[in-house]
Amino acid sequence: MTEGVEQLYFHRARGLTVTGSAATAIAARDGRVLAAAAEVGAGRLVVVGGGELSALPFLGRADNARFLLNTLSWLLTGQYAPAGSELAKAVTHERCFTVRSFHPEEDLAKVEGSHVVDARPYRSLLERIGGGILPDPYQEQAAFLLEAELRFDEMPRVIREAVTTFRHRSNDYEGLLVRGLPVDAELPGTPADPARRLDKSTWLSELWLAGFASALGFPLAYHQEKHGLLFQNVAPTPHNAANLSSESSAILLDFHTETAFHPHMPDFLMLHCLRSDHDGIAKTIMASVRMALPHVSLADRCELFLPQFRTGVDYSFGSANGVQGNGPTLPVLYGNPYDPYMTFDLDLMVGETPHAQQALEALRSAVNKVQRWVRLEPGDLLIVNNRRAVHARSEFSARFDGRDRWLQRVCLVSDPVPSAADRRGSGRVVETVFAV
Template sequence: MPITVVGLAPHTSAALWQAASQIRADPYTDGDAFAQQARTAAASLPEDGLTAVLDRFASRQGPSSLLIRGVPMPEALPRTPAGSFHRLPEVRPAGAEPVLALVGARLGEIFAYREWDGAHLVQNRYPVASHHNVQTASGANDLVLHTEACFTAYPPDFLALLGLRPDPTGQAVTLVSDIAQALAQLTPAERGALREPLFVFPTDRGSYNHEGRRTTEPVPLLKDRADGPVLEYSTLITAITAAGAAALAALEEALGRCAQSVLLGAGDLLLIDNCHAVHGRTAFRPAYDGTDRWIQRVLLLRRLPSGGRVVPDTRLAHYPTEYIKALALPA
């Protein structure tokens, strides 16, 4: 299903900015108040074409991704930071956080992982020099198609990505692929294999042994729900049988064929249904001079868990030690 694109009229953009002005808490120092103010502001939005589109998307009555263009932005934007945002000597809002949270809160509850980005509710994504060759959003190599935080206890229902500063080279293109469209290209046998517990993550702390290497216990990748098939997918996954490997290869090819490209500009807000779409990003060449691509992101759950708004990333146990060390590199 193609990405639905919605362009905001000037009066709608102005109304969003006005509503976002109600959100005054700092998302990096007072996350709970920030999220509560965002929820209140989102509920007060006038019922119009935009809110109708957002509500349909939240109830999964439309496409698995939605691009909103013309989201209001602050008049001035700081230079793209050089180091990981939560490790900067002074963490200051860029000014776009309230409008991102306002739209996100129309879809669900903003939450964060304890181990990510200092548990900030708004995540800042831009290239970091020490992560240049790491497979991560702060790297510069291809960020391959994946489900966000798959196999955690609380994977996001939705992601909201707001472009603050576009990639000046035009190379950093966001990719989104609809899961149902890709699965339709697979054979019944391949889809059946994806539903079987045939897939593992390599990890130094695994309890399972596959071909002499420690891994997690085998799990299925595909599950069926009332609102459609749900895929948990990452290229770290390995199949333990020939049938599983063939299905995994077919899935990767189908997701690639179905992928659509979005070059996020300033004021472009991409909403992704994390249960029904995978996403990634093409490689690019950052300058690391304050002009690089910068996006902000919130993760959204339809309902918060009983533990609150900050939850553990249980998937960390699946990461190889060398990968975790690479992400811990200083800027």
């Protein structure tokens, strides 16, 4: 059974007590027997301290696949598996394991499910919630956020339930699309400088962002991003049209985890559409880890769990455009091996070994296979689970005439404590410094 097996990976295995001369210990760690075999009468018996040894997330590790093939062959024939190494390689490196199917439609708005909630039937109620005097969200931020949280409690139950369910259980797409929220009646021109706030006669867009954020976690800003604005404008600019920036338009802004390099990266990202692009073609694209992993081999999946990937610091945080690998080293996958989290930046991340780079390329292919998208319209709010999905944006034509595509963005974390030391006082601006 151990022919060709040099190392086994056990996950949460329990030790076995082996008694009698008939049983043979075949795997041990730290003095504990973790697997044993014995001949019993005319038959054969194998006991393993944990079935996860042969489960899909772990079958690609070490020599687990070869051990499983040898074990099955020995139980059946009393011999190790013929050509076992070739079979094990086929199982771990060449095969992908799809455990269930997903809806093939790419346009998220056309697929019914918990990932979409329609706010339009509640328009009159939402207009009342958004009416009346509001504190200035930029000059009286604390008062505004408190008021937004209180008003969110008046939202229709179907909307609050969708947000709460998404926070606790998410969904296969790792995104929640709220369609048709009321928009500001008198919207100014799309900002030529997205890093500066604009005066508006009403604050509906900020109210929705702050209200939904209060149900999801703790909204925060980053000092280097839009000068620390909590409500960030996302709009095209001529000088960044071809840069890896939220202000680009002429290029595909490819799949990435928002601020993947940051020690306090957001758990959720919210994008609220105030104005569509002129041609109505810009797509906000997503790919979830749950949908992508079935397209990744077991061997590559195991590589992605190792801390051997260097990501790059974003252009907006002071890095030169497109510089790869000048950020921290981290794993791409982490957490529960059966339902992991993912940190991935297709443009700026590199593997530190040939095997790691190969695994990155495999994940690149996988996220492109499972991509889903939506064309955001005014009043749409898209919430992205930033730890389980990557997002992207297609190219579009910008005219820089004050009527270009305009989104507002808010980042938020589930727990404000880890970032507290990097925020001044009780503020919400993270001031972590990066050397690039």
